[in-house]
Amino acid sequence: MGAIRGAGSAGPPETRGAGSAGPQRVMDPELQNLQDSSAFASEVSEGRLVTEEMLLNVGPQHPATHGVFRLLATIDGERIVRAEPVVGYMHRGYEKLVEQRDYRQITNLISRMDWLSGINNELPLALALEELMEIEVPPRAQYLRVALAEMNRILNHLMFFQSFSAELGAITPTFYAFREREDIQYAMESVTGGRMHFGYFRPGGLKEDVPKGFIAMALAAVRKVIQRLPDYEDLLTGNEIFKQRTINVGVLDKEVAYSYGVSGPIGRGSSIDMDVRRDEPYLVYDQFDFEVCNGTHGDCFDRFWVLLHEVVESAKIVEQALAGLPPGPIMGKVPRVVEAPKGEVYVRTENPLGELGFYLVSDGGRRPYRIKIRTPSFSNVSALPHALQNTLVADMIAILGSFFFVLGDVDR
Amino acid sequence: MRLEADDALDRVKGALGERVTDAHLNHGQVDVTVEPANLVEVLTILRDDIALGCRFFTFLSAVDRSTFNFDDDNEQGGLEVLVHLYSPEKIWHVNLHVPLDFDTPVCPSITGVFKGAEWHERETAEMFGIHFTDHPNLVTLYLSEDFEGHPMLKSFKLPARSYVKDWPGAKDPDEAAAGGR
Numbered sequence: 387m388g389a390i391r392g393a394g395s396a397g398p399p400e401t402r403g404a405g406s407a408g409p410q411r412v413m414d415p416e417l418q419n420l421q422d423s424s425a426f427a428s429e430v431s432e433g434r435l436v437t438e439e440m441l442l443n444v445g446p447q448h449p450a451t452h453g454v455f456r457l458l459a460t461i462d463g464e465r466i467v468r469a470e471p472v473v474g475y476m477h478r479g480y481e482k483l484v485e486q487r488d489y490r491q492i493t494n495l496i497s498r499m500d501w502l503s504g505i506n507n508e509l510p511l512a513l514a515l516e517e518l519m520e521i522e523v524p525p526r527a528q529y530l531r532v533a534l535a536e537m538n539r540i541l542n543h544l545m546f547f548q549s550f551s552a553e554l555g556a557i558t559p560t561f562y563a564f565r566e567r568e569d570i571q572y573a574m575e576s577v578t579g580g581r582m583h584f585g586y587f588r589p590g591g592l593k594e595d596v597p598k599g600f601i602a603m604a605l606a607a608v609r610k611v612i613q614r615l616p617d618y619e620d621l622l623t624g625n626e627i628f629k630q631r632t633i634n635v636g637v638l639d640k641e642v643a644y645s646y647g648v649s650g651p652i653g654r655g656s657s658i659d660m661d662v663r664r665d666e667p668y669l670v671y672d673q674f675d676f677e678v679c680n681g682t683h684g685d686c687f688d689r690f691w692v693l694l695h696e697v698v699e700s701a702k703i704v705e706q707a708l709a710g711l712p713p714g715p716i717m718g719k720v721p722r723v724v725e726a727p728k729g730e731v732y733v734r735t736e737n738p739l740g741e742l743g744f745y746l747v748s749d750g751g752r753r754p755y756r757i758k759i760r761t762p763s764f765s766n767v768s769a770l771p772h773a774l775q776n777t778l779v780a781d782m783i784a785i786l787g788s789f790f791f792v793l794g795d796v797d798r
Numbered sequence: 799m800r801l802e803a804d805d806a807l808d809r810v811k812g813a814l815g816e817r818v819t820d821a822h823l824n825h826g827q828v829d830v831t832v833e834p835a836n837l838v839e840v841l842t843i844l845r846d847d848i849a850l851g852c853r854f855f856t857f858l859s860a861v862d863r864s865t866f867n868f869d870d871d872n873e874q875g876g877l878e879v880l881v882h883l884y885s886p887e888k889i890w891h892v893n894l895h896v897p898l899d900f901d902t903p904v905c906p907s908i909t910g911v912f913k914g915a916e917w918h919e920r921e922t923a924e925m926f927g928i929h930f931t932d933h934p935n936l937v938t939l940y941l942s943e944d945f946e947g948h949p950m951l952k953s954f955k956l957p958a959r960s961y962v963k964d965w966p967g968a969k970d971p972d973e974a975a976a977g978g979r
Contacts, residue, residue, distance in 0.1 A: 474940035481925075482949055486956060517825060644886075646914030647855040660854070660886045728869070731825045732882060732893060734856075743856065745880065745893075749867040758880065760857040768917040797940065 437462055444782070446475050453793025455767075457786075461779055469774035469782075471767055476797040481759055488752045489515060489589060489724045497583040499761060500795035502545055503738045504580070505538045508587040510744040511757075513668060514733040515589040516718075518726040518748060526714045527591040528670045533707040534577070534586065535669075536700040537570050537604065540611060542738035543651075543697045546790045550690060551622055553787040554631055562618055569607035576600055589724055591717035601708050608701040615698050623691070632686035636773040636785035639684065646769035650740025650762050651692045652789055656684035662736040674706045686788035693790065725752050737762055739790065763795035801888040803828065806850075810892065813847050814840055827891040834896055834905050837881075841911045844883055844892060852883035852892060858908065858918035860926045864900065865952045876900045877926065881908065898928065907933040925950035 445456035454475035460468040480499065484492045492511060497504040509531065516523060548563035571581055577596050578584040586593050622628045638648065643656040653660060661678040663671040679695040681688025726748035734743035740762025747756040766789055773785055801809075803826050810828050811821050817840050820831040832840050844852040863875025879896040898905055907930040908915045919930045920939040927948035930936060938945070947954050 474938075477940040479949060482954075482956065642913070644853045645855055645912045647857065647912075648914075649854075658854075658886065665886075665889050728867075729825075732827060732891065741856070743882075745857075745859070745882070747861055751867065755863075755866060756861050758857065758859040758861075760882070764917070765857075765914060768914055 439467060442779070446472075455791075455793050455796075457770075457774075457782075459774070459779075459782070464778050464780070466774050466777050466779060466782065469771050471770050473767065473793070473796050476793050478798065480798045481757060484754055484757050486753065489726070489754070492754070492757075493587065494583070494585045496759070497585060498794065499759070499798055500737065500739065500742075500763065500792045501582055502542045502792055503538050504583045505574075505578075505586060506535050506735065506737045507742065508584070509535060510733050510735045510742055511746075512587045512589050513735065514731055514744050514746040515724065515726055517731050517733060518729050518746065519589070519720075519724075521590045521718045521720055523591055523718050524715045525670070525712045526595075527716045527718070529707045529711050530592060530596060530716065531587060532669050532671065532674070533604065533704050533711075534574065534584075536703045536707070537574055537608070539700045539738045540570055540608070540697050540704075541567055541574075543693050543700070546693050547618065547697075550787045550790070551628075553783050554628060556622065556625075556628070559618065559621060562614075562621075566607075566611050566614065569610060570604070573600060573604040573607050576603065588717070588720075590720035591715075595716050601711065605705065605708055608704045611701045612698055612705070615694070615701075619694055629687070631781070631784050632690060632788070634683070635686045635781045636777060636788060637683060637685045638769060638773045642769060642772045643684070646772075647765040648740070648769050649765065650737065651679075651696060652689055652740065652766045654679060655681035655689035655692045655788075657682055660741075662734055662741060666734075668733075668735060670707075671703075673710075674703050676700075676703050686784050689788040689790075723752060725750065726754070734760070739763055739792065739795065740766060759798055761795045761798060763791040763793075764798070767791050767796050801885070801890045803890060806888075806890040806892075809849055810844075813843055813850060817843075824893070827893055829893045829895065831895045831897065834879075834898060837879075837894070837896055838906055838908060838911060840894065841881070841883070841908055845911060851885040851888050854884040854886050855912035855914050856882040856884050856891075858882075858915050858922060860922050860928060860950070862926065862950065862952050877903050877928070879905050879922070879928065903928040904931060905929070906931050907936075909933060924948065927951065 439460050439462050442459045442461050443456065444459060446454040456472040458470045458472060459466050480496065483495060487495065493508050496507050496511060499507050544563040544567045548560045551559040575581055577600055578586045638656045640656050640658060643653050643658055648656065648658070649660060657680055659678065659680050662668070664678050676699045679692045679699065681692050728748060728750045730745065730747045732743060732745045734741050741760070742762055743760035745758035746754055749755040770789060774782065777785060803823055807821060807823055807828050810830060814830070817836045818830045818832050822829055844850050858879065858881045860877060860879050862877050866875040868875065877898045877900050879898060881894040883892050896905060903926070905928055907919055909919065916934065917939060919933055920936060922928055923930055923936055924938045924941050925948055
């Protein structure tokens with residue numbers, strides 16, 4: 387054993403010491419020809435030099451996959467020929483579980499779908515029930531719902547800012563993003579007691595009113611975000627390495643995005659000008675000034691740009707909602723037992739990652755007959771193979787990161 | 799240019815004509831009923847007709863209505879495929895209901911019209927036991943390959959809710975008020 391290792395490291399004597407007078411080994415003239423770059427290129431282009439495809443398995447446990455997600459990539463050298471996402475490692479069967487529970491229990495269950503935007507997940511169910519039961523929600527509850535939903539959007543997008551830049555090798559944004567997140571998180575915690583899963587929206591209103599001092603605390607937190615975010619943008623968008631790694635990388639075509647139902651910031655990055663908050667305003671979104679951010683090329687940089695700029699727009703909405711918060715009750719007239727009348731309705735909201743829709747079928751009972759949950763990440767991830775095709779292995783992490791999906795939302 | 803729901807319904811009726819068996823409004827969205835044989839043609843018209851413009855594929859799923867509590871006791875529900883489309887420019891929604899034969903549910907695949915339906919159909923196939931003809935790769939999405947049964951059918955009972963003892967406390971506020979724990 388030791389003798390073999392020793393022989394290997396020393397190497398055969400005739401290959402070393404080319405300058406000595408001893409015996410020399412000369413390169414095969416055919417190989418020397420190949421070193422001529424033009425000859426080598428023609429070998430590849432004319433197909434005389436055959437390369438072999440290789441199957442690369444990424445995940446299910448990989449730091450870049452935000453959960454348990456597996457990607458089967460067929461690679462040819464450094465190029466990804468095909469990529470096939472494999473999902474289902476976190477399938478919990480929410481659509482079946484909700485059929486066995488009454489509506490109050492479901493609110494807390496569905497909060498766990500997309501764990502980065504807990505309070506946004508609760509919204510469409512409350513809206514669907516209010517639509518079927520014809521409940522009027524008092525204005526104070528609507529304003530608070532908007533404020534909290536947008537605060538959760540800021541939390542989600544700052545998490546993207548952190549994870550995406552960390553995946554591209556920049557460490558500093560992590561500390562800045564978590565500093566801002568903590569202030570907002572603290573304000574939300576004072577309202578609900580939770581940090582991820584809030585269980586705060588009820589059909590007809592809210593669980594309880596916000597505590598004293600919340601408005602000042604939340605306003606201070608979002609104003610800090612508005613003030614500091616331009617600096618964070620400069621940190622990355624002016625960085626040459628960041629630009630090289632994201633511009634024109636992982637382009638998702640607009641027509642492909644339409645046919646896959648890609649929505650939210652990922653869709654807007656591909657210039658799908660669509661935002662439920664503006665197009666079909668729910669709650670009181672029509673009373674606030676905000677802009678919808680749209681990309682132009684559909685590459686990683688556009689998706690990053692859209693997600694980052696939405697933080698400021700969300701912060702502006704929070705500011706307006708809390709500054710104009712009307713007094714009054716926080717709960718509408720809701721029967722003690724929530725029973726939706728017979729009927730079906732599709733209600734959708736703008737979740738941080740895209741369009742979250744609930745198709746609720748009720749047969750008049752305390753439990754829903756069927757709820758189809760249309761989650762944004764599911765549709766977004768199904769379009770991944772198109773963005774990954776013909777890219778380089780080194781760009782894979784940037785593309786996966788820029789799609790920003792949450793696996794709990796894909797698998798449900 | 800926003801399309802009001804009433805106008806959308808008129809345009810759908812005009813463009814689809816005899817291809818749909820029923821078209822009405824439900825909570826501001828157009829609901830149409832389509833036979834499986836006409837599904838692909840109807841979706842192509844909805845997508846390509848410039849006056850309709852339903853280019854955004856929202857979801858495909860199914861509903862098992864076999865235990866639905868109908869007002870009329872004689873009415874018996876079956877299995878239907880549900881497709882939702884949306885027009886981003888004209889801002890209107892359409893829900894397509896495709897009734898299927900309950901014992902041998904077969905539906906044409908719509909992946910030729912909307913590529914993104916591939917995963918949705920794979921999920922619906924394993925959850926409801928619906929076969930989508932001409933699907934490029936109809937394998938399971940979430941479940942393991944040796945999983946028996948179709949979990950989203952009403953006949954599939956959750957073991958945790960059917961075999962174990964009842965929860966000892968009151969489940970509803972009414973029961974609690976009536977003396978339950």
